[in-house]
Amino acid sequence: MSKKYVYLFREGNKDMRELLGGKGANLAEMTNAGMPVPKGFTVTTEACTQYYEDGRKINDDIQAEILKNLAILEEENGKRFGDPENPLLVSVRSGARASMPGMMDTILNLGINDTVAEGLVKLTNNPRFVYDSYRRFIQMFSDVVMELPKRNFEDIIDQVKEQKGVQLDSELETEDMQSLVSQFKAFYLERMGEEFPQDPKIQLMEAVRAVFRSWDNPRAQVYRAMNDIPADWGTAVNVQTMVFGNWGDDSGTGVAFTRNPTTGEKELYGDFLMNAQGEDVVAGIRRTSDISELKKVNPAVYEQFVDIATRLENHYRDMQDMEFTIERGQLYMLQTRNGKRTPGAALKIAVDLVKEGMISEQEALLMLEPNSLDAVLHDNFTKEALASATPIATGVPASPGAGCGAVYFTAEDCEAHSAEMPVLLVRQETSTEDIVGMQVSQGILTARGGRASHAAVVARGMGRSCVAGVASLIVDEEAKVATLAGQEIHEGDFISIDGSTGNVYLGKLATEEATISGDFATIMEWADKYRQMDVRANADNPHDAGVALNFGAQGVGLTRTEHMFFAEDRIPAVREMIVATTVEQRKKALAKILPMQRGDFEGIFKAMKGLPVTIRLLDPPLHEFLPQEDEDIAALAQEMGMTFTDLKNVVISLQEVNPMMGLRGCRLPIQYPEIAEMQTQAIIEAALNVYKETGMKVIPEIMVPLVASKSELTYVKGLIAGVADPLIAAAGVDLPYEVGTMIELPRAALAADRIAEEAEFFCFGTNDLTQMTWGFSRDDSGKFLGTYLDRKIIEHDPFQRLDRRGVGRLMKIAVDYGRQVRPNMHIGICGEHGGDPVSIEFCHDIGLSYVSCSPFRVPIARLAAAQAAIKNPRK
């Protein structure tokens, strides 16, 4: 028996996705659920594969089968291809197993020709609509089926508009549409050497062929290559009867949701319009009616629709967004899909569906988009404020939430004025010295940088809104003035920035506070119930640690000690340490820093209430702590009582060609053991003090950065033990502590078996690991990553989403090697990726013990970890 290449909708079901494609299987499912779906059939993916096997020809068998099913369609509809009395028009759509951009999408109104058009005019009494549809069909068919340039048709339209002296398509009248049809047909004849096909069957067969062909076009090829979709999957083609809501006054069209997409309330929500087509509802030219009005207009149809809506929601077990058309009193469902909703509504709907017994807790968790929680966690501008305001500029939405305040151009000025009024830090770009200013600001606006810039990373960590890389912003810090999109902004002027959209507004916009409703708490409770990874936070000070704890962090996964070194009261001692030429001088300077560091750690330990805290030893190259410009060097030299030349020489000696791969990380304590020794002393003394004071026993986890080999860790661990063990012994307290390492160099991952012999824990620093694995400097790759994304050479910025094939493979190697040696080793991640849901899923899959992210992303990570565990539970 020969293969079956065409299935009527009623012959399929949702499990036949491979054969019918996603769209076809879904249409079949709805049909079989008894929904009034316009009838149609699906040409299978196997027909597509056969088309390629036959040398890009639709063979006679398949053509015959299509025509046979067309005949059934005509029969069942009582409409006929090319019949002016009652013409059958169809839509033709592609539909692969997975939705795939780049392929042909849709041809509507297939079946129109000159006589059908005339017939339709009589039937609908709407000649403008008919000829508009006809000219659109010719245009679409010529473009996607025959590959005639779209531009040519638009040129013709432009000429007609010019002759008529109008601007908009909607100003064209019936005669103009008729004229366009004639001109389009003439153009087609001229370019193709034959008449525009009047036979609907030829139109149909050509359209099917075009869908098959589009499976292999360059954009689709690139997409397939990137997503590992085999070429032999092929695409299906869906042929469906057209219905018309503008047939007359007993016809209409509408869209509706089964629940309120803004609030999540359970109520039918939507609009409709009689004697209209879908476009009219969307275009907003005519005033639509609330869906409840339909009850008056056509009670039977309304009842039927309410019934269908309920059934659809029950069937898909989620809030549905539906399109329907009423053709001559008859209801047709054109589409149903899970409806988009606001983040708040999403929470409510998910929780309600569980309460209603419609879905399980796990399903509720899987419904939510973790990143959407961001909006719930930050203050936002009110809808009203946004509706009435116009952005003056737009930048990169670098850290979500609303920020509104008086502009200041330096961190110091922000600090100075933050007590009087809300302030907003505006800078060309930020650096580590601006941290305190950022902390007191409502938001940060910068002219340079993107999502990975310093401002963005720090702002997200603090939960401050940030818009970065605003090209039209020029900041003159000295003159205390900025130009934004050509407009001068002075110190103290108010502006508003929306870190969720990147928009910047002049003046004050009203904000509304984040409301963390009970649903949010419920969802988090469920998430914690199902997830198998811990979630920690990156926190460099007691305040952030407190925020993190409130958001449910189970510990601190990363404390960056260098941020503490920049504070105004410390930087002199830090610089003294750096310019020291003897061990004694260095120790003297470090002794000044010691009590402050100890205080920092005490604060964090207390804030975390006994939960584990991972502290990373000093990481950045020392030159970051020194000024680079001659002027600043001169000033500092005077301050430090050094000659300019001596200080300049220190600065020069610390300069590096590639500082990212220079003297930093564990290379610092190997060169200058005193720094790590001081830090260890501060950590251990802090833990002992907190224990004495509160009775809480903190387990400090001391993390050594940038380790590439076991020997490095052996050496630094020796330094740490040399300080820590005597302190603990002297205190007579049984205080355990751990020494572990960042895995942030490819070699650390590759030698993880050896390193695990020393390391008590691993933590992936995927920012650096991504840099080294790709050879992409974060500071420089902005120059070309844009081109890479544009040309589809990479699909995602690897600094935002973990690159599974490269960095991920290294992580897998490290986890496997590490656990070979130390089976119960705790292994985490503390790079930016620790807050990205897709990356978190990967971390779950390879067996990490925890992810650590900025405090404001903790709830997102909790949800993402739960989703990962539900999808792929660990034994």
Next chain:
Amino acid sequence: MSKKYVYLFREGNKDMRELLGGKGANLAEMTNAGMPVPKGFTVTTEACTQYYEDGRKINDDIQAEILKNLAILEEENGKRFGDPENPLLVSVRSGARASMPGMMDTILNLGINDTVAEGLVKLTNNPRFVYDSYRRFIQMFSDVVMELPKRNFEDIIDQVKEQKGVQLDSELETEDMQSLVSQFKAFYLERMGEEFPQDPKIQLMEAVRAVFRSWDNPRAQVYRAMNDIPADWGTAVNVQTMVFGNWGDDSGTGVAFTRNPTTGEKELYGDFLMNAQGEDVVAGIRRTSDISELKKVNPAVYEQFVDIATRLENHYRDMQDMEFTIERGQLYMLQTRNGKRTPGAALKIAVDLVKEGMISEQEALLMLEPNSLDAVLHDNFTKEALASATPIATGVPASPGAGCGAVYFTAEDCEAHSAEMPVLLVRQETSTEDIVGMQVSQGILTARGGRASHAAVVARGMGRSCVAGVASLIVDEEAKVATLAGQEIHEGDFISIDGSTGNVYLGKLATEEATISGDFATIMEWADKYRQMDVRANADNPHDAGVALNFGAQGVGLTRTEHMFFAEDRIPAVREMIVATTVEQRKKALAKILPMQRGDFEGIFKAMKGLPVTIRLLDPPLHEFLPQEDEDIAALAQEMGMTFTDLKNVVISLQEVNPMMGLRGCRLPIQYPEIAEMQTQAIIEAALNVYKETGMKVIPEIMVPLVASKSELTYVKGLIAGVADPLIAAAGVDLPYEVGTMIELPRAALAADRIAEEAEFFCFGTNDLTQMTWGFSRDDSGKFLGTYLDRKIIEHDPFQRLDRRGVGRLMKIAVDYGRQVRPNMHIGICGEHGGDPVSIEFCHDIGLSYVSCSPFRVPIARLAAAQAAIKNPRK
């Protein structure tokens, strides 16, 4: 039955290495071969392990067994421990399975005490020798067995010398030695609280204990950790009868080789001295006699020695270096080992041994140290010249061979004078602009840099000698004067540099030409017969390609096109291209470079006579081609007809924080396709021209650098094909070409399966791969790699010797992934490691198709590849 813990030498053999250690097994072997070896026994490695199991105690069983064997030794020697009439003295030596630094080495003269000393004075009539031996024994025993600081004993010696008013130990007389013995014993009593042990059995047991203990000392631990030697292997202890060449006039001592170590001639070669100890021969204070004289002095002993020498050579099947002692007319062999020899002699001996039927060709190849061929391949200073000259300074021996010429301080000046006389380039440091100057020089001397510096890498590539990093050299390029170790050097002054030792001499030293004898050719022929990897060379110009071919290269594995861009006639066009602001401008500039590039490639193709040539597309960041200092920018701006500001802006826009990870490699053609297109055109046209002219069909291998993902290669391959295919079609020649990629980023290795879908070949760029894997910037890591080597954190500079655990694991991953997809893919290496024998062995083991190295290392690589194949042949 209980374990046997002690073996007499005659009870062992060479296969008992695990139990007896390397030294013990070897002594046993010689004993059983009938050589007159002083008798002794070995305490086994199992006794050591037992010592640790028993909590660092030598248990009674083992002690009893040692004493039992001591009794046998006394019996067989007719000497007795502590017997003043005929005392037995022994040496005690450690001996693990593998030689292991850090462990206790040797205690001599064990068995001396006060009465034995008196007896020995009577027996030898040499009281000074006796008390010198005694005081040495106390010193050695106190130091290594009792861990009394060596320094304290030296202080006592210094006091005695001061009192006596002499400078040297050798000026001390018998009474002084006796006084030292008394003082040492007194000091021992004071510090240890007990007398220096007079009982030789106690001395012996303590010495054995000390050897066992030293197995676990910190230095040995580090060494074991680094070399994966398990702690439970343990060390053996060898106890051997002392013999004395200074017993009287019928005693003596000497050293001899079975062949001449300088020439390799087959003749007994060595010296001896009657009534003397080994030290006296080595110290060179007394005049030694040629070994042949021994025939007259004691014909019987001479005959016996000749016979033994022959038997030893036959036994070990290699030239032997032997130590012997004659005690009262009796010959004793103290040591034999494979003798050190000059590189020339090594070649001759290896070839001769094969001719004599003593070893196979494979064994001959394995005998040679590939790196030693370097000396044979370069001109060197004559022995006489070196003997009479004193170096004025010493730097890093960066590229071997002798260099002698008139000093010039710029590449231009070198070029200008190289026709008149030999020149030598002396610079603070070199840069890519100096290439031509280096080419015409006899050698290069720099103040900065090491083996990995630009000067070193390029010099090795060209076969020029180079001494780098001479700290006492300061070059004032503008004043055309340098200071070297305080002495002024002017333009035109002659100096001589020895790139093999790093020594620098004033004036001209005589050189001798490298003589590549017939033995060298024979060895190369054998190497080619057994090796399974091809050897290619890195060559950027026709001259280097020619040299490489002469040295046996089977193709060019790397042509770096950027070096061609720096030539004086090209750099203006290159700069024009870089500052171009439109595609048209850029293409215009590239059009000027095209004919020159084409000419380069034609030259290389012709030189290589049809062998494969791999050409790498432009790799470095563009800023390398532009000046960086304002002054130079201004000059160039004027030259180019630009404003200073415009050019400065271009320079700034190209600056990068980490240029190594910035816009370079394949990122360049993705940003600016025109460069790769021009290079492709030059390559293909050159291949076509050479074909038309000579009929040789070159297969150009176009190599795309710095690829991290398949998509990048897909994109660049598309550009290449877009240019190459039409050119080839138009020429009507069936010219195949290949497009492959460097594997020089960790991600490329990790994604090699995907990349292999596009890449027709892989070539490891292990310089960059090492940088990225370790996160070590080559430009900056000098600052801390020294500390790393000093503290034994790394054993080898990973840029010199391939890091197997990290970089090597990545390479293995890439080879396996690549061949999964493309089973016969050719895969090579073209980093510096391609010329390092140890790294070459690894390349063989993981299945590489070829290594590519600088032309002068081609013979070394051929030999190393053969050795690897012999050790571990591929199926």
